[in-house]
Amino acid sequence: MINLKAISIVSFILVHFAGANQSNLNVNVSFRYPKATKLKIEFYSVKPEFTFSVARTGVSDSVNKTPADQKIINKFDFTPSKAESSFVLLVKNDSSQTKYFFANPHTYKPESTALSAVFECLCNHHVYTIPPNTVWFRVVRLDVNFDMVPKGSKKLEIVHDFVEVSEADAKSKYKHLIYEQL
Amino acid sequence: MQNRNINILFMNNFKIALVLILISQLARATEFKLEFIKPRDLNIELKLYELNPISFAKAVGTQGELVTDEQLEKPKPIKNFTFKLGPADGKVLALVAENKTAKDIEFFVSPHESNPSEFSLDFKFNCLCYSHIYKIKSKKKWYRIMRLQRTDDEISARTVRLKHTIVKWNPKDKH
Numbered sequence: 279m280i281n282l283k284a285i286s287i288v289s290f291i292l293v294h295f296a297g298a299n300q301s302n303l304n305v306n307v308s309f310r311y312p313k314a315t316k317l318k319i320e321f322y323s324v325k326p327e328f329t330f331s332v333a334r335t336g337v338s339d340s341v342n343k344t345p346a347d348q349k350i351i352n353k354f355d356f357t358p359s360k361a362e363s364s365f366v367l368l369v370k371n372d373s374s375q376t377k378y379f380f381a382n383p384h385t386y387k388p389e390s391t392a393l394s395a396v397f398e399c400l401c402n403h404h405v406y407t408i409p410p411n412t413v414w415f416r417v418v419r420l421d422v423n424f425d426m427v428p429k430g431s432k433k434l435e436i437v438h439d440f441v442e443v444s445e446a447d448a449k450s451k452y453k454h455l456i457y458e459q460l
Numbered sequence: 461m462q463n464r465n466i467n468i469l470f471m472n473n474f475k476i477a478l479v480l481i482l483i484s485q486l487a488r489a490t491e492f493k494l495e496f497i498k499p500r501d502l503n504i505e506l507k508l509y510e511l512n513p514i515s516f517a518k519a520v521g522t523q524g525e526l527v528t529d530e531q532l533e534k535p536k537p538i539k540n541f542t543f544k545l546g547p548a549d550g551k552v553l554a555l556v557a558e559n560k561t562a563k564d565i566e567f568f569v570s571p572h573e574s575n576p577s578e579f580s581l582d583f584k585f586n587c588l589c590y591s592h593i594y595k596i597k598s599k600k601k602w603y604r605i606m607r608l609q610r611t612d613d614e615i616s617a618r619t620v621r622l623k624h625t626i627v628k629w630n631p632k633d634k635h
Contacts, residue, residue, distance in 0.1 A: 384571065405581070429633045451611070451613040455581060
């Protein structure tokens with residue numbers, strides 16, 4: 279009787295973990311920066327009350343006052359039972375000047391995984407503003423569609439090019455593209 | 461006689477102004493190079509055409525089947541998928557793909573990469589990378605109408621490369 283119970287537990291664990299491994303997908307969200315910029319995107323978990331506030335964007339004088347919770351790394355594990363994740367992108371401007379930036383539309387590596395995930399991110403043809411000594415934040419969401427993940431794929435990378443915009447350009451040619459943030 | 465001279469003078473000045481505008485527009489033009497990377501086992505032949513922007517303005521973003529390329533109303537072939545656009549210029553384009561094989565082909569296109577990346581707010585490219593799967597029937601031609609439109613701002617790059625990667629879609633290949 280005990281043997282039967284032990285066998286069933288062991289087989290459950292084996293099947294469960296084998297299945298989970300087969301369906302796991304690791305998503306790496308990365309940004310490429312021009313040499314001249316000192317701005318960097320940081321990744322934070324989202325405070326529970328802001329989990330569904332996707333696209334909430336603003337600036338604050340401290341990280342604590344934003345939807346950002348704990349600092350995290352830019353790699354996310356997904357399984358069919360946990361196929362989406364909200365988190366916060368954060369940029370600190372420690373300088374005494376207002377900074378402006380945008381993100382070029384993201385690409386997928388390898389390209390064959392392009393239908394595997396939907397990323398509600400920050401690349402929406404707008405320019406963001408960070409006043410001096412403030413932090414900029416945006417709540418984003420990553421959603422994996424396991425039905426479209428190519429067979430055998432375990433990893434994918436979502437790449438954005440980060441572009442810092444000069445104040446002159448932000449106030450002239452990109453004036454109509456400035457994002458209305460909180 | 462005096463009127464005739466004034467007319468000739470006016471026409472000459474007008475021609476000179478036109479030439480100067482053309483030269484200045486050419487000097488400010490940027491070369492756009494469209495690249496379509498396809499896997500070796502994807503047997504489709506791609507062509508790029510410039511279309512009449514007035515006739516096809518409302519067709520941007522549509523696709524369909526062709527018997528001959530001439531159905532696109534005197535399409536102008538674009539060599540090497542490369543063309544120049546000055547500030548505020550735009551082109552309506554058709555990407556034509558021919559499937560010469562005996563099987564239908566399904567594919568999608570990964571989001572395009574712009575290189576250099578910092579000018580992506582200075583143009584709009586209504587292309588074909590919208591998370592859709594397209595199908596070209598066996599022995600048929602397929603087209604997609606696209607538009608590349610520059611804003612009236614300068615682009616300080618000689619060439620902007622827009623790279624799309626075509627991915628063969630086979631439902632059996634999914635996870």
